[in-house]
Amino acid sequence: MAKSLGHFSSLVSFTKTQLSRQCARLFFRTSVRRTVMRAVPSILSPKARDFSLPNPSWGDEMMRLYNHYNQQGGVDPEGGGEQGGRWTRLPSYNRSLKYAIGGVYLSKIIQSKARLFTRNIQQAGAAFEYVVFYTNDKQRCVCVLQAGHLLEGPPGHVHGGAIATMIDTVTGSHASLLCAPVMTANLNVNYRSPIPLGSTVLIESTLGEQEGRKMFVSCKISSSDGSKLHTEATALFVSVGVSHLLRG
Ligand SMILES: CCCCCCCCCCCCCCCC(=O)SCCNC(=O)CCNC(=O)[C@H](O)C(C)(C)COP(=O)(O)OP(=O)(O)OC[C@H]1O[C@@H](n2cnc3c(N)ncnc32)[C@H](O)[C@@H]1OP(=O)(O)O
Numbered sequence: 001m002a003k004s005l006g007h008f009s010s011l012v013s014f015t016k017t018q019l020s021r022q023c024a025r026l027f028f029r030t031s032v033r034r035t036v037m038r039a040v041p042s043i044l045s046p047k048a049r050d051f052s053l054p055n056p057s058w059g060d061e062m063m064r065l066y067n068h069y070n071q072q073g074g075v076d077p078e079g080g081g082e083q084g085g086r087w088t089r090l091p092s093y094n095r096s097l098k099y100a101i102g103g104v105y106l107s108k109i110i111q112s113k114a115r116l117f118t119r120n121i122q123q124a125g126a127a128f129e130y131v132v133f134y135t136n137d138k139q140r141c142v143c144v145l146q147a148g149h150l151l152e153g154p155p156g157h158v159h160g161g162a163i164a165t166m167i168d169t170v171t172g173s174h175a176s177l178l179c180a181p182v183m184t185a186n187l188n189v190n191y192r193s194p195i196p197l198g199s200t201v202l203i204e205s206t207l208g209e210q211e212g213r214k215m216f217v218s219c220k221i222s223s224s225d226g227s228k229l230h231t232e233a234t235a236l237f238v239s240v241g242v243s244h245l246l247r248g
Pocket residue numbers: 005035036040096168169170172173176180182183184185186212213214236238239240244
């Protein structure tokens with residue numbers, strides 16, 4: 001049996017039933033660390049770019065916060081204990097399943113030209129520049145976001161849909177750390193103050209209750225110095241089997 005998503009391409013000739021069963025095993029029996037930290041890079045091109053690493057478009061505030069969470073031993077400035085208070089960077093790629101092309105059933109969900117929505121703008125710094133970190137106990141995530149000029153909504157400020165996209169991305173990545181694959185069932189967003197275009201903000205995600213397949217996550221966006229609240233949100237994620245994706 002294939003033990004990692006690196007063998008995903010060999011599944012293309014499986015029947016729908018076999019595939020669903022195999023994928024369910026892959027997704028649910030691999031630990032989060034294996035899935036996110038090892039499997040995803042292994043099924044990508046060796047040259048796959050990790051978009052959560054610094055690039056020249058990152059401004060001073062973005063770099064300062066990146067270093068803040070990435071260095072200094074990853075210690076959470078707000079405490080939270082040794083276990084929960086250390087931060088780990090989550091890598092980020094623009095494709096999930098590069099080699100799994102073809103096949104009647106896989107082709108329903110995997111398209112060779114598909115790209116992750118938030119990582120598909122070629123020009124660095126033009127849209128979503130972000131990096132997500134999570135605590136060891138996976139109860140919290142923090143995302144440092146630099147919002148580029150292509151995200152404009154009201155003049156000089158970030159589009160509400162782009163804000164919701166980032167909330168979905170951060171809370172969805174958070175829920176995925178605990179039980180992938182998940183889908184967003186519900187997202188409630190309260191916009192409290194506009195986010196200036198080009199600014200760097202913090203998106204914090206906190207795990208709430210878990211009830212069976214349901215995961216409730218809360219989220220807030222604040223200015224990088226924490227002085228201004230921009231957005232508050234709650235989200236519900238439902239863990240699904242791969243067969244759910246195949247059904248469409
Ligand atoms: C290779 C892998 C690497 C991965 C590394 C990738 C890294 C990259 C990360 C990027 C992260 C981006 C994250 C984006 C995530 C999306 O944007 S997903 C896209 C948007 N969402 C959708 O399209 C979902 C559409 N809806 C559906 O498919 C289905 O309705 C759902 C949500 C899966 C639920 O359907 P279902 O599985 O049949 O479950 P169902 O029995 O209806 O409901 C289960 C429970 O949830 C409750 N529920 C369902 N819907 C709702 C609702 N709207 N409100 C309240 N309760 C609800 C039900 O009442 C039920 O509760 P209980 O009775 O169990 O108490």
